[in-house]
Amino acid sequence: MISLRGVSLVYPNGVRALDNISLEIGKGDFVFLVGHSGTGKSSLLRLLYREATSTAGEIVVDGIRVDRLRRNRVPALRRHLGVVFQDFKLLTDKTVWENVAFAMQVTGAHTRDVMRQVPRVLDLVGLSHKSRMYPNELSGGEQQRAAIARALVNNPKILLCDEPTGNLDPVNTTEITALLQRINLKGTTVVVATHNQAVVDRMRRRVVRLEDGRITTDEERGYYYLGLGQGQVLSV
């Protein structure tokens, strides 16, 4: 589903954000990207939805050669992807319903499909009863659920999350994590960049660790900190 081979990203100011990254993520996988701030987690995600363009290497997302994608084909790529951010990026002057519908409407979706799809994803994230509220009338967790609903409304095969719980308290973090897991169980490939140790350690999913723009470890059922495991769970 996602494949990177020898991918490097050097920003115009000379900063080497990613250095010779190779990574395979299969269909339906759930993957954590962990590492300190500035180690290239966000940069890696940005490459996948073509917010940044790699300076070397080959990137394939859902069969699309992202590194060679022409600018006018980028919208087509993004319709295959859902992206969720730490700061939710909801439009404050639109209701939850409108925010979610917006993602379909601006891609020219038929109203009939909007009317069918929006209630479905709002139900999935558990926000049906708050669909008429505005983002600033919601808690952080609810806002993030609205953002996830928006990311899912176009039925993407891949959901990319950049610090989805970064702004949330532990209770909301747990809820969002459970939601992501549920989405993954429905067959969506989920990639989560995080430095929330509790989330990673509780889920025990695949953990890809980045340090200074390189992948240092890639464990099938990993912990946030390297060397933990074999029963030595760090207290949460």
Next chain:
Amino acid sequence: MDSGKVKFFLSEVLRNFSRNTGMQVTAIGTVAITIVLLGLFLFVRAALADAGNRLLDQIEISAYLRPDATPAQAAAIGDFLAKDPRIASAQFVPKKQGLAELRTRTRGAIDTELLTENPLPDKFRIKVRQPEQVDPVAATVRRLTGVDNVVYGQKIVQRLLALGGVLRRVGIGLILAFVGVASIIISNTIRLTVFARRREIAIMQLVGATNTYIRLPFICEGLLDGLIGALVALALLAGARAALWPRLLEALPWVQLRAMPVDARVLAAQLILTGVAIGVLASWISVGRYLRT
């Protein structure tokens, strides 16, 4: 047709349009001022050109024949003039008729009875179709055998034609300057509204909206700015004309001004189209610049 889609699109345009009222007012005001100046200029130019043309229309060429010209020569000249496509009419005026006309025109101030013989030569009175052709036609006629002298208001013709040329050149320059300044101001205004909506644009790009789709509401916004600005300008111009033009006609009776030197509908259409074009062009450029970066 998906009416929900149309409704969504229109509500987005209206929402954006009503949200940045201050900026919209700036843009509309700029268009309005530009269009008022443009309209004023076009109107005055048309009025002056019209007055000039009427003066030119009255100009006729008098081709006096040599005293010894034979009737055959006169007939040949008449035939030649009749065939020239530039000439609207050529009338032969025999010396007797010339004297009679002189008598009526001077209303007896000159006592023609005192003349022992008619001092006037035969002549042709020539009118041309286009004012610009007065000079060349006069030159042609002057070379014809039997023609002694050609008289017409050379200086007036040349000055009017020169004035017309200057007006046209200055006018095109001014119009380009107006439109340029207005486009810059509007594109800056639109750039501010683009900036104010950068979150929305970022989300649209994130979920895979095409650039054309993102651009469209801004283009519509520019179009609305241009259209409303042009309509405001038209109202101002119509009011000004109704209030001032009759007084101007009264104040300048010697200038042959017509009540309405241009077709108002044509002028209105031109001005509205210009306003809309400015708005669309300016927004197209400023959004395009934003989306490329």
